[in-house]
Ligand SMILES: Nc1ncnc2c1ncn2[C@@H]1O[C@H](COP(=O)(O)OP(=O)(O)O)[C@@H](O)[C@H]1O
């Protein structure tokens with residue numbers, strides 16, 4: 001492919017006729033008159049033939065005719081002369097052609113070119129002003145759109161918070177009566193009725209947990225997540241959650257391994273919320289690991305940090321999707337035929353709780369081989385040293 005023009009600024013070949021150089025952004029329209037000016041000083045300066053964007057700028061010849069400096073006949077004559085010289089292998093610009101023909105002197109050509117440059121500068125200034133106005137308009141539109149999104153987000157948050165609180169009241173009532181029935185407060189229950197009541201209570205529990213998570217999430221979203229930090233050992237928090245998870249693991253045929261170092265240093269933590277974090281990590285690990293898999297929870301003292309990790313041999317997560325999993329209400333499989341239950345809220349809330357403890361959840365994973373979620377909390381001696 002041949003390149004017709006060379007950019008005067010960066011010397012790169014330009015593939016098509018355009019106003020600005022596609023590589024360095026030089027204004028090529030200004031280039032043509034500048035070259036006319038230079039050519040009146042020396043043909044040597046030219047080197048290569050630059051771009052002559054005649055379709056973009058008023059041609060020098062036309063400008064001269066308009067200014068009454070030459071007649072159309074004189075222009076035709078100069079153009080013919082230019083062509084003749086070209087066939088002899090000599091590149092002659094119009095200004096020079098007019099000079100060589102004795103139609104105009106150097107001063108007159110310079111003047112015409114200067115006028116042309118000024119006109120172009122003016123046009124450029126105007127174009128820039130219009131562009132700036134356009135950018136300002138678009139920026140304002142975007143600002144308004146962002147404002148609207150914020151409003152909608154706030155409405156959504158308030159809606160979730162209100163609905164969750166409203167749902168909680170009748171649910172508490174339901175739970176109370178179901179428990180009383182099971183205890184036989186309204187007459188003896190037979191085995192089938194007891195089983196039915198158990199199933200109802202289990203569902204009620206799930207619903208209650210979901211509503212509590214939603215309420216907690218809306219607090220976290222508004223920056224109102226309050227922690228009751230007390231000194232505790234992570235083994236206390238983990239042991240209780242492992243007991244609950246053991247039942248789930250057994251039911252699914254998964255080995256749940258627990259490795260907690262002895263004498264773990266104390267950390268400042270909100271026992272209830274940290275318990276929630278551990279429970280959620282274990283639930284996820286068990287949910288996304290098939291039967292015969294292994295889920296391992298570890299807690300160890302790592303140079304002044306208590307390091308907690310939950311590792312599984314489950315389905316894993318593609319590297320490029322690792323950030324997505326922390327988005328609220330987001331699940332990697334969001335199809336209607338999705339295999340695993342849940343709302344996609346767990347990790348988003350979990351991340352916020354861990355962050356409120358001054359830490360970060362890290363995840364490493366390999367599709368088909370499993371995932372590992374981990375975070376560290378400073379041991380109290382370290383935390384106090386850092387504060388003082
Ligand atoms: N241990 C894990 N193994 C594989 N994928 C996981 C694991 N934990 C979380 N994920 C992915 O991250 C998504 C979000 O998790 P989470 O926020 O806990 O929501 P949920 O459990 O309700 O789906 C899950 O739907 C799943 O796609």
Ligand SMILES: [Mg+2]
Pocket residue numbers: 280283284342344346347
């Ligand atoms: Mg989950």
